[in-house]
Amino acid sequence: EAQVTQNPRYLITVTGKKLTVTCSQNMNHEYMSWYRQDPGLGLRQIYYSMNVEVTDKGDVPEGYKVSRKEKRNFPLILESPSPNQTSLYFCASSLTSYTGELFFGEGSRLTVL
Amino acid sequence: AQSVTQLDSHVSVSEGTPVLLRCNYSSSYSPSLFWYVQHPNKGLQLLLKYTSAATLVKGINGFEAEFKKSETSFHLTKPSAHMSDAAEYFCVVSFNAGGTSYGKLTFGQGTILTVHP
Numbered sequence: 357e358a359q360v361t362q363n364p365r366y367l368i369t370v371t372g373k374k375l376t377v378t379c380s381q382n383m384n385h386e387y388m389s390w391y392r393q394d395p396g397l398g399l400r401q402i403y404y405s406m407n408v409e410v411t412d413k414g415d416v417p418e419g420y421k422v423s424r425k426e427k428r429n430f431p432l433i434l435e436s437p438s439p440n441q442t443s444l445y446f447c448a449s450s451l452t453s454y455t456g457e458l459f460f461g462e463g464s465r466l467t468v469l
Numbered sequence: 470a471q472s473v474t475q476l477d478s479h480v481s482v483s484e485g486t487p488v489l490l491r492c493n494y495s496s497s498y499s500p501s502l503f504w505y506v507q508h509p510n511k512g513l514q515l516l517l518k519y520t521s522a523a524t525l526v527k528g529i530n531g532f533e534a535e536f537k538k539s540e541t542s543f544h545l546t547k548p549s550a551h552m553s554d555a556a557e558y559f560c561v562v563s564f565n566a567g568g569t570s571y572g573k574l575t576f577g578q579g580t581i582l583t584v585h586p
Contacts, residue, residue, distance in 0.1 A: 360512075389574070391576075396478075396578060397578060398475075398559060398576040398577055398578040398579045399513075399559065399576040400576070401573060401574060401575075401576075404573065404574075414573060415573075415575070446512060446513070448512075448513075453563075457503075457515050457518065458505075458513070458515065458574075460512030460513045460514070461512055462511065462512050463510075463511075463512055
């Protein structure tokens with residue numbers, strides 16, 4: 357089954373404790389992207405990747421890191437989480453950035469205390 | 470810079486009546502435009518997309534949208550609402566110049582559609 361898989365789905369952590377949210381897709385998509393969703397703000401793009409080893413900042417990259425060493429994986433790293441990073445995070449992928457048809461994961465709800 | 474504005478944060482309709490969700494965009498380049506739907510506790514799903522072909526775009530579940538360049542609008546419509554249409558809807562814009570996408574997608578703030586029996 358074609359899908360985008362995120363883990364963990366739910367996480368409660370404390371300020372400053374490094375964490376990684378994994379994202380994996382099995383559709384051989386070139387384009388992958390991370391978003392955070394906050395009430396009243398819609399989805400805001402954190403980072404995106406046009407292909408392996410190619411990443412770029414979205415609208416809200418501060419406090420986040422990403423890497424794209426393999427085509428299927430695009431982990432989101434919070435080196436020192438803070439409470440303002442409490443949010444619902446979505447990973448998405450697309451065949452190419454131009455097609456724009458994104459396939460979304462189920463979301464990861466992160467709470468930073 | 471590109472931006473997208475959804476004009477209504479909430480829309481409430483009765484089952485069987487028409488749906489109109491409004492979206493305006495600003496773009497210095499030729500835009501691609503999309504509508505996504507998010508049901509509770511789910512990820513987003515593509516409803517339809519405009520990429521410089523026909524200006525009237527048909528999507529899944531009876532939805533359609535019309536690209537109007539002069540009005541910089543891309544409103545989503547459906548002739549008859551169904552209870553299962555209750556969800557949050559997002560208008561999305563992507564820049565394309567000369568066939569090359571810049572990779573950045575900008576989402577509107579979302580419109581919550583409520584359907585009453």
